[in-house]
Amino acid sequence: MSEQQPKSENRGRPTTEEFRAFVATGWAPRGSEPPARAEVVPYAATRRAAVSARFPGERLVIPAGGLKVRSNDTDYVFRPHSAFAHLTGLGADREPDAILVLEPRDGGGHEPVLYFRPLADRDTDEFFGDARYGEFWVGARPTLADIEAELEISARHIDEFGDAVAKDLGTVAVRVVRDADPEIAAQIDRARESMGGQESQQEAQRESERASQQDSQQQADEELAAFLSHLRMVKDAWEIEEMRAAIAATHRGFEAVIADLPEAVRRGRGERWVEGVFGLHARHQGNGVGYDSICASGDHANTLHWIRNTGEVHEGDLLLLDAGVEVDSLFTADVTRTLPVSGTFSEAQRTIYDAVLAAQQAGIAAVKPGNTFSDIHAAAIRVIAEHLHEWGLLPEGVGVEETLDTEHGQYHRRWMVHGTSHHLGLDVHDCALATREQYMDAELAPGMILTVEPGLYFKADDELAPAEFRGTGVRIEDDVLVTATGCENLSAAMPRTAGEVEAWIADIWARDSESRRGGR
Ligand code: GLY
Ligand code: MN
Ligand code: MN
DSSP: OOOOOOOOGGOOOOOOHHHHHHTSOOOOOOOOOOOOOOOOOOHHHHHHHHHHHSSOOEEEEEOOOOOEEETEEEOOOOOOOOOHHHHHHHOOTOTTTTTTEEEEESSSSSSEEEEEOOOTTTTTTHHHTTTTTTHHHHOOOOOHHHHHHHSEEEEGGGGGGGHHHHTTTSSOEHHHHGGGGGGHHHHHHHHHHOOOOTTTHHHHHHHHHHHHHHHHHHHHHHHHHHHHHHHSSSSOOOOHHHHHHHHHHHHHHHEEEEEEEEEEEHHOOOOHHHHHHEEEHHHHHHHHSSSSSSEEEEEEEEGGOOOOOSOOOOOTTTEEEEEEEETTTOOOOOEOOOOOSSSSOOHHHHHHHHHHHHHHHHHTTTBBBBBBHOOOOOOOOHHHHHHHHHHTTTOOOHHHHHHOOTTTTGGGGGOOOSOOOOOSSSSSSSOOOOTTTTTTTTOOOBBBBEEEEEEEETTTTOOSSGGGGGTTEEOBBBEEEOSSSEEEEETTTTSSHHHEEEEEEEHHHHHHHHHTTTTO
8 A cells, every 4th residue: 555645635626526527528438358368377376276275264365565665646656566466477667565365265275366456447537636546647547347357366455355355353363564565454353453453351361362373464465475576486487487588688788788888988977877878778678777777997997885975987997787588477687798898908907807708607507407596606706716716806815715715704795795696586686585594595497597796896995906907897697597407507698708708899889880881
């Protein structure tokens, strides 16, 4: 539900009865053709079946979340909670305030019901007068029949949710994904409380029982959220295709940035230019960026989450571009390429680049069933540590084994403090609520999609780094799919070796000047 109501009464205008009647009429009938069934329907049904099997007999509430205020009466573009998107198949912009309820059936299993705010009739105030939800202001929404045709699940008006969720609350266990919509969670809590305690009990005893019930309810809700997060770890065939589309779109966005590198230098404020160019293509080809792009030139590459993008792009810099297109279904790529702005790497830049690439290749080689998630990092970080040792950067007397020993040292982390991998999907850091056993310690399984993204970062003021390395940061990040025998690098079409990257840039610039000469 909406976190707060917009405030714009000072700009409101009174309406007359005559206007209301006038604005409600004179419109062509709405189209009667229902939307086509979405391709995701059978996949979403299979995902819901897994949830149903895990929580038999319980009412499960998975909200999409509400509109979030950006400032006063201006909302952010809506993005549904990832658990909701996963279980319904609804993607970009859909549907603010909606709630998926998996209602237990008497004979077993669950009936999925989507409560949402359907298209309002034209004789309602909402139609012309509601700047947040009205068709005049933010466009038309689907009807109940539209949603049923598209998703093949029952649809009901959001106004029916309150009674439906409160029904048989004394006998049916209810779990809710709290963080998706805290207001819905609070509504359910209030409904539970209004069932009341034993009037004869002492107030203090009632209070302590209530607190302990709240704790166990909280725990039950967390179990649901964790299950739904882990459920996304192995992708189905439809999800894998969406990820391929996101990566292909990201590839095109990177090529557009490469074509514009000279422009980013020439115009000044070049990191902003890079962000804008990638964002343009992300928005054009998909829903937008899957996370704020990191457009980090020169020393900024050493700030791991440099999303301010306020700097210059200079000739001779390396530009670390970490960016991903999120497609309309909300699946996102997450790719990093470190690009020489002038088209060629200097010797020192290439030395660092080759070390990171070697680490990445070792990490990718470790992506196979039988290995655990943490084996990927172990493989990549060993190569990083070997290079740091070879360059004489580890403290006197500390070898590769000593620094890698988790009980000691870990000196290498000064130059690569982050992990090598994370799961990727609807969230850029997907499956975040899975337990350590399900994530770090889990065996890799076909259908998992994860990143492999080692880096080396030498800050400009790092007095322990060789002078020629200072102010240089390199990360190389690809998105890989675990297969039955190993893995497929889904972003392999984007060049990775230093030589290939140089040739890639030269080729794009040559094509670009060719097309300019051709007057296009
Ligand atoms: N783009 C954030 C990350 O690579 O994890
Ligand atoms: Mn990543
Ligand atoms: Mn990234």
